[in-house]
Amino acid sequence: MPHTELDARQTLRDLGEFSLIESVVLPLARDILGASELGGDCSFASVGDLTIAVSADVGPRPLVQQLLGFANDQEAAGWHAAVATASDIATAGATPLLMTNTIDAPPDLDVADLQAFLKGYFQACRSLDFRTVEAT
Numbered sequence: 845m846p847h848t849e850l851d852a853r854q855t856l857r858d859l860g861e862f863s864l865i866e867s868v869v870l871p872l873a874r875d876i877l878g879a880s881e882l883g884g885d886c887s888f889a890s891v892g893d894l895t896i897a898v899s900a901d902v903g904p905r906p907l908v909q910q911l912l913g914f915a916n917d918q919e920a921a922g923w924h925a926a927v928a929t930a931s932d933i934a935t936a937g938a939t940p941l942l943m944t945n946t947i948d949a950p951p952d953l954d955v956a957d958l959q960a961f962l963k964g965y966f967q968a969c970r971s972l973d974f975r976t977v978e979a980t
Contacts, residue, residue: 924965
């Protein structure tokens with residue numbers, strides 16, 4: 845697939861998530877890695893006789909935290925971190941199997957906030973029937 849010439853002054857905001865994936869990420873991955881089983885929010889990998897859907901998502905600040913009274917709702921943020929990846933798997937028509945998440949928490953984060961985040965995260969995983977594989 846030929847590369848589309850992009851304006852070197854463009855920013856990620858100018859392109860947006862899906863245009864960035866289609867015009868930058870996927871062409872480079874295909875050219876350099878020869879990867880062919882790439883998708884937008886989800887990629888597919890053949891494992892024996894199975895095809896599995898693979899996705900990873902960053903947990904942006906959830907919309908609920910922008911509502912009055914919910915600015916510091918870490919439990920909702922944890923729930924959102926799981927649901928963001930789960931939605932990618934679901935839209936691919938795949939059945940959830942495993943979930944992994946890397947938490948980039950600042951060193952000065954209160955332990956209680958991390959506990960609330962994890963509570964929401966694990967509750968969402970249980971609700972969605974994901975088994976979790978945590979990177980430490």
